[in-house]
Amino acid sequence: MPITHLIEGDLLVVRLDNPTSVTLEPDFDDAIRTLLADTGARRLIVDFRDVRMFQSLGISVLIQVQRHCRQQGIAMAVCGLTSDVSSVFKTTGLNRLMRVFASDSHARAGLLPPEPGP
Secondary structure, X not given: OOEEEEEEOOEEEEEEOOOOOEOOOHHHHHXXXXXXXXXXXXXXXXXXXXXXXXXXXXXXXXXXXXXXXXXXXXXXXXXXXXXXXXXXXXXXXXXXXXXXXXXXXXXXXXXXXXXXXX
16 A cells, blocks of 8 residues: 655654555554654654545554554544545544544644653
8 A cells, every 4th residue: 555654753644645445454554653663753644635435454454553553652643534434434433533633734733742651
């Protein structure tokens, strides 16, 4: 699955680059973990703006990414859901498990870094 990424300070933005369908293969989770480790990012935004369909395996993989972020104290959000992808998020309850923003700019403004631990 092709992705592009941008790093801005403690923020990693990953953009999914397949306008027709996203399966989010298990190696997506590995790629995100590697990027997070290599960059030291404390915030992650996964941008779906170009995605028109979201396959069932992707749900599981996205939950794995979120679980990893939570365990590592990394704030995570998704943004740019098309109407079809938004329907999948609502039907499966992903919209209640993850922070969802309308756009990249909204996600950047709303996704605060996690509080430092003791």
